[in-house]
Amino acid sequence: MIQLEVLRYNPETDQEPRFQRYEVPFRDDWVVLDALNHVKEELDPTLSYRWSCHMAVCGSCGMMINGEPKLACKAFLRNYPGVIRVEPLRHFPVERDLVTVIDDFVAKLARVKPWLVPKEAPGAGEYRQTPAQLKRYKQFSLCINCMLCYAACPEYGLIPEYLGPAAIALAHRWNRDSRDAGRESRQDEIAAKEGAWECTFVGACSDVCPEHVDPAGAIQQVKIESTIDWYQAHLTPWLKNEK
């Protein structure tokens, strides 16, 4: 048996969050999500958390596990000796128990215009895109919106207006797509003060990303490209359109 210490908070009945301990069986093939499901089914039907795919692609089950942002479906019990402490993702308002409010991210995602602004009108067939061109943005398209990077990011904790790692990485994904011409329309958001420049390059976002998206890398690239924009605009304005 192992001890699971889970943050509980129900705004209707609790003044403030508290921890509740559950004893669950240890199985070496179980992840924390399996343990939570055991609690829900066998011990306490009132526990609330989100989950669906159990294969690290739907992004529902992000939570703090022993203080680190993790997907509960990929955090194996065997890697946690002792009591396992489970809390909602840091930096987000708690809706109830392990369920957080992610409205902020959803609104920010829409602001960066994460859709294709076509470079040219489509012909009869597909836009051509070579494997090398695909590779330029593919990694950044793998974001599952699990919010682990926001929970890891100290800047987001301090400055809630900060656009944050996933939203910037996704904007960058479209900017780097050979079919896209929307970069300028996204710059207002991602090159703004609350955009990439807020990042102090701690790199925690990339460390916790379960899909190896490397948002920190995306943010640094955005900064470099924005700097180049500035120099071109101010020092060599006649080159502006030939970039």
Add this chain to the structure above:
Amino acid sequence: METVSADVAIVGAGGAGLRAALALAEAAPKLRIALISKVYPMRSHTCAAEGGAAGVIKPGDSLAQHFEDTVGGGDWLCDQDAVEYFIGEAPKELLQLERWGCPWSREPDGSVAVRPFGGMKRMRTWFAADKSGFHILHTLFQTSLKYSSIRRFDEYYVTDLLVEDGRCRGLTAIEMRSGQMRRFDAAAVILAGGGAGRMFPFTTNGAIKTGDAMALAYRAGVALKDMEFVQYHPTGLPSTGTLLTEACRGEGGVLLNKNGRRFLQDYGMGPETPLGHPVLKTMELGPRDRVSQAFWHEQRKGNALPTRWGDAMLLDMRHLGEKTINERLPLVRDMSISYMGVDPVRDPVPVRPVVHYMMGGIHTDTQAATPLAGLFAAGECACVSINGANRLGSNSLTELLVFGRRAALSAIEFVEENQARPVSATLAEHAQGRIRELMQRTGGAETVAGLRREMMRIMEEHAGIYRNGEGLAAACARLGELRRRYRNLELHDRTNVYNTDLLQALELGAMLDCAEAVVQSAAARKESRGAHQRLDFPERDDRNFLRHTLALHAADGPPRIGYRDVVITRSQPGVRDYSGAHA
């Protein structure tokens, strides 16, 4: 009760729901769209689809061939007019996704790449590595953010359709965050709520796939069609049921029994093909029903590999090499290592058949319309039917695009011709009363977890790969009992905010309805066809059963079972030949 007025309400924001929303926003920008989902769109189970989406694009392929593969693959239970429409629209839809920026995998010249898939005679499966569904879903979701006419209601659970004067006029839904019920008045409703694999204990389906939309339509009087056809995917991880895509075999992976024999050759899918050179539509590229059934027989012969999670076979991909596996099957490698501790680059991966997909669903016509005026359905929750008795892998991602759009166009026509009219308040109040009663009920002896476990056990025991009359009769009786016991369910959680005890109780109610439709339809179909195999009726019986099953909800008893003719246009029922000898 707070009321939202919309022109079209869409239930479900996975691939089909999002595609419908986009079609509405583009074709009829003035319409107010309410996109309602019990999860955030990017959590929808479309994200878990791996292998790809079928559509004819390459030279050497033809619509006629896609038609033939699909209809034969479905054991001639597909409606051929629907298949005709589907295969014709398929390439356009996949191109449309490309134009919205979907990161399809590419050929060196920049054109879209295709891969082989089971039961397909040509390579026509478009893919984005082995995260095709994920990329389709996120491309659709992110593109949908462009349109202000799409108003999203994330984490709202739809409880009832509001039907008055023979027309669907809206719905009620619980906002999870507040626990409050809202009424949605809508001139048309599109159901796109996905499948119901969670009726079974061992499934590739995420927790959210609980047949909610099917149950909504069913209770509103729309038949569930062909529910007995439940697809087992041959290759799930025995530990968790996690899907390892058919593309593993498309890329050249092979299936072995415990003796190392490629046993499919013993089940009409031989002769053995050379290792690393898969041949389309035979051996490991046979259809899912046949491959899963072959495993069942191997198991009975004692040829399965025992593991701590039960019997398995081996999926051997070692000969593909690390580079191909990393490029084409990165998720498969990650999942195998994470959940089984097996690296497919170095060792064969134990796998076994796992419940994957519902061929059956809400009865719709080729326009994605249900018989209930104002109600449309698309995606896995619907049964058009293009999948017949067995769906070919990679047809379903395309299906949700083609019929998601089709449902939207039909809804637009309907809205233009039919004035919206608010429903009488009593309907919504009745729905609210039902939830309130469930919340407040005391003295009940049943729990969600307890009833759900029993349902799953019944389904696994009696509604699996092979079935028989006796087992199905027992399943019908026991599920009828569960339906009655469900009324005696008592919740532990009576609070309002994000109450998952309530949510799971409602989901269980939906699954019980679907499960009863499955076993009653299966009991009545006394033949073997596609994914429905009866040990007591081992042959296909076209004379009596070349028909769709229709299960109609009855207020206080098992569904009434009826039938409907299959539409046959140009392919007469024949023999499904997956031997290497086929032309």
